[in-house]
Amino acid sequence: MPRSPILSAARIRTAALDIIDRDGLDGLSMRKLAAELGVQAASLYGHVSTKEDLLHEVAGEILAEVDVSGFVRGDWRHGLRSTARSYRAALAAHPNIVPFLAYGPAHREASLRRLDTVHGGLVAAGWSRREATMIAAALMYLVFGSALNSFSSGWDAREYGDRYPNLDKAHLLPAVARELDHDSFELALEALITGLSARAPG
Known part of the structure; x- marks a missing residue:
């Protein structure tokens, strides 16, 4: 035995x-x-019990890699950066499960715990509860939008001929798609944080 x-x-x-x-x-x-x-x-x-319950458990393991400790330390900007970057990395490691995760936290304990930390950290920094919810949602739009699609790898301007003269080098993008996806994500993340900083409480 x-x-x-x-x-x-x-x-x-x-x-x-x-x-x-x-x-x-x-x-x-x-x-x-x-x-x-x-x-x-x-x-x-x-x-x-069910396949869906199993998917929630699998999702919980993936989300365990998401770092929300920046919010615990009281720095909401650092919290947004570390959460977004670690979330994107966790999703990038398992892209096929992203559509399931994209439906929202549902009843997943791991998702709700992290969302609670993010929301609490933002409110503690002076954001209203409504603003904290909006900021958390905006961050998820950014993370999941990045994880669901590689914008740059979809280009092949050679098939466009002379119809789009301003895209004449776009066919080169797939060769550096990973770098461009990373840099585009970082650009959007910093733009979000800069915009929020301009209207931050206190």
Whole structure:
């Protein structure tokens, strides 16, 4: 008899995320997950109730990488930067699950804890509760917009011919898409923080 059970919640989450990374969200099913783990599908339900519950648990592990400690230290600007950058990095590591996460925090404990820290830090810095909610939402628009699409890699101006003379070098963008995506994200993040700083309380 084995010392440890064949299945564990952690092993199930890891296998589920591997499938999502490889096959996408639609590629995950409880039957496929069971086959990946070498067990019967019924065995999974002793550890997780539904596929959606499993996705929330997987999401919680990914969001554990998001750093909101800047808000705890009382510096809302640093908090926005560290939260946005770590959030984007966490999503970039697992892009296939981004559409699920983009629906909002729902009942995910990990999401709600971090949102609570962000909101509390902004209110403590003098922002109204309404403004804090708007700032947190704006930050998520920026992070998820960046994670959902690579704008620069979609260009291939060679097919446009002479119709768009100002885009004559746009076909070069895919070669540096990763760098441009990073720099564009940083540009937008700093523009957000600069704009907020101009109207910051106190």
